[in-house]
Amino acid sequence: MNIKFIDKISNGTLRILYRRVTDSNVKKIIEQNEVTTVGICDGNIADIIAASDIAEKSSNVIVSEVSGVCPQHIVCIAIFGNTAAVKTALNSIKNDLPKLKY
Template identity: 50%
Template sequence: MLKSELINGVSQGTLGIISRKIGDKKLAEQILQNNFTAVGLCQGDVVSILIASDIAEKTSSVVVSEVNGICPQHIICLAIFGDVTSVEASLAAIESRLNTK
């Protein structure tokens, strides 16, 4: 099961925390330099997160990235960056596809 949340009006501090957890430093810099107004966070197993990432990018104009953490159960996190409408549309599409099975 995939868990997802929306942060509307995301703060620079939160973007900073997330950017430090992203392995791709070029993307981390991009996140800090853009004016993203929302972040969608999805947590789940590797397969679900890969599918969620693909759905998000195909649904809206968003930037996606894995958020690194330490989890022995192979649960990972996906961050979806963009404007509120785009992130909401991506999360709705992901939830529609992955949470109803």
């Protein structure tokens, strides 16, 4: 899984995310300028679903799928929240995702 952390996100990056997010609740949060920090994760669908669950259980964040076109079937999620919450969520994904292997 590829994990990125963006603090003090730029308006241009927010516009890209806004166009790629289909969840209307997340779009409203972006429209209201409530987003300052975003975590981005991409990987296979099983890892992404598990990462989303880990993120929401570990911290006060909102997770949304980010649509895109990828021939390798890679899926991407954006994790929205304050800086500390996003860092906690990303650290939990990094530490807990490998433990979920069956």
